[in-house]
Amino acid sequence: MGKVALITGITGQDGAYLAEYLLKKGYTVHGIKRRSSLFNTERIDHIYQDPHAEKRNFILHYGDMTDSMNLTKIVHDVSPDEIYNLAAMSHVKVSFDTPEYTANADGLGTLRVLEAVRLLDLTTKTRIYQASTSELYGLAQEVPQTEKTPFYPRSPYGVAKLYAYWITVNYREAYGLHASNGILFNHESPIRGETFVTRKITRAMAKIALGMQEALFIGNLSARRDWGHAKDFIKAMYLILQQDKPDDYVIATGVTSEVREFITRTFKSAGMEIAFSGTGEKETGEIISIDDAVFKERVGKEYIPAINTRIKSNPVVVRVDKSYYRPTEVDQLIGDATKARKKLGWIPEYDLEGLINEMVNSDIHLMKKENHIRNGGFRTLNYFE
Numbered sequence: 538m539g540k541v542a543l544i545t546g547i548t549g550q551d552g553a554y555l556a557e558y559l560l561k562k563g564y565t566v567h568g569i570k571r572r573s574s575l576f577n578t579e580r581i582d583h584i585y586q587d588p589h590a591e592k593r594n595f596i597l598h599y600g601d602m603t604d605s606m607n608l609t610k611i612v613h614d615v616s617p618d619e620i621y622n623l624a625a626m627s628h629v630k631v632s633f634d635t636p637e638y639t640a641n642a643d644g645l646g647t648l649r650v651l652e653a654v655r656l657l658d659l660t661t662k663t664r665i666y667q668a669s670t671s672e673l674y675g676l677a678q679e680v681p682q683t684e685k686t687p688f689y690p691r692s693p694y695g696v697a698k699l700y701a702y703w704i705t706v707n708y709r710e711a712y713g714l715h716a717s718n719g720i721l722f723n724h725e726s727p728i729r730g731e732t733f734v735t736r737k738i739t740r741a742m743a744k745i746a747l748g749m750q751e752a753l754f755i756g757n758l759s760a761r762r763d764w765g766h767a768k769d770f771i772k773a774m775y776l777i778l779q780q781d782k783p784d785d786y787v788i789a790t791g792v793t794s795e796v797r798e799f800i801t802r803t804f805k806s807a808g809m810e811i812a813f814s815g816t817g818e819k820e821t822g823e824i825i826s827i828d829d830a831v832f833k834e835r836v837g838k839e840y841i842p843a844i845n846t847r848i849k850s851n852p853v854v855v856r857v858d859k860s861y862y863r864p865t866e867v868d869q870l871i872g873d874a875t876k877a878r879k880k881l882g883w884i885p886e887y888d889l890e891g892l893i894n895e896m897v898n899s900d901i902h903l904m905k906k907e908n909h910i911r912n913g914g915f916r917t918l919n920y921f922e
């Protein structure tokens with residue numbers, strides 16, 4: 538019999554990749570999905586199974602991280618070998634607008650999962666992975682950040698995740714739970730939420746290249762992040778739970794880049810050279826040249842005349858909007874994943890270029906579909922979140 542996993546946050550970026558990965562390994566995967574007025578299963582539709590089918594190895598349950606009775610019942614019914622606690626209000630900027638909810642879902646939600654396992658006497662059976670974050674380092678006290686670097690969170694999200702980190706450690710030490718924290722640095726993909734900076738950039742670039750959007754409006758261009766690919770990072774989650782002993786691990790690529798650089802590289806990947814000028818809120822990015830061969834291959838020959846005409850009249854494609862600034866910012870993150878490399882044998886396969894190319898290809902494809910809809914006379918929106 539294969540193992541049974543329960544994933545909270547299964548409809549999210551990581552939940553979707555992890556579910557697919559565990560199914561391929563022969564697991565039965567249960568996922569918790571919260572009620573929504575829309576289906577909201579787009580990321581997992583390709584692995585969805587009809588509930589009427591007799592034999593299923595992918596099963597969804599309605600639930601919410603703020604509802605302990607519901608979580609306890611699901612853990613009871615599923616009796617999982619492994620729980621991957623990925624559900625969270627995961628947007629740092631939004632956590633300043635919804636601090637209490639974030640504390641409840643991200644902080645207390647973790648406690649609810651741990652308590653369910655303890656109360657149901659599953660402490661010797663069920664292993665728990667907690668989705669901890671490099672946001673714990675916040676105002677980083679050391680460069681690069683390791684498992685030993687002191688935490689200094691800078692947002693309600695970071696503070697909620699700090700509670701979740703320590704309650705996981707505490708349940709491990711107090712009750713002997715196999716409970717581990719993966720301290721994951723930023724990881725992205727073609728299915729990354731549209732309002733995180735990388736996806737916002739790749740989507741906007743694709744629309745600009747196709748003539749569907751004027752400019753990308755962005756916040757702090759100088760923030761630095763250690764960006765990896767979610768496909769690599771979910772493998773680390775799995776490896777962490779396969780260890781004999783629970784422990785906490787930094788998962789990172791060890792390379793940090795500015796938001797500004799991510800933008801430059803994204804446009805370059807589609808054949809557009811960007812130059813930044815000005816400072817602060819007056820900083821802009823403009824297209825200074827087009828590499829026809831790359832643009833033709835990535836975007837399409839038929840879009841070259843329009844982009845050339847457009848940049849002659851208005852080459853500015855990146856503008857700063859201070860409404861995207863955060864009350865307190867995390868300026869720089871860079872992780873040292875030596876422990877994960879040595880103990881888990883975890884080595885990421887993607888570098889930043891590979892990640893950007895994959896996201897760019899996917900978003901150009903997506904926006905072409907949207908463009909067809911628009912050209913067919915239907916309304917499509919440009920989102921500026």
Ligand code: NAP
Nearest residue numbers: 546548549550551601602623624625627668670721723724
């Ligand atoms: P994501 O795409 O935002 O997915 C979050 C998931 O949590 C979604 O399935 C969401 O459901 C669910 N969720 C939110 N609030 C919930 C609630 N109250 N009850 C039940 N489910 C709820 O995030 P992700 O990028 O996959 O990240 C997964 C986890 O890793 C999160 O805990 C995040 O904080 C953490 N993390 C992420 C990164 C990163 O760079 N991606 C780095 C470090 C740590 P809906 O689909 O209904 O919204």
Ligand code: GDD
Nearest residue numbers: 627629670671672722723732733734735755756757760861
């Ligand atoms: N979202 C967003 N939108 N961020 C912007 C923008 C913008 O328009 N302009 C600049 N940024 C900057 C943010 O200020 C931040 O410094 C950086 O880009 C990255 O922002 P996000 O992509 O929103 O990610 P994050 O680093 O705040 O949080 C993500 O990574 C954490 C791990 O470090 C989330 O996935 C968290 O859930 C995760 O824990």
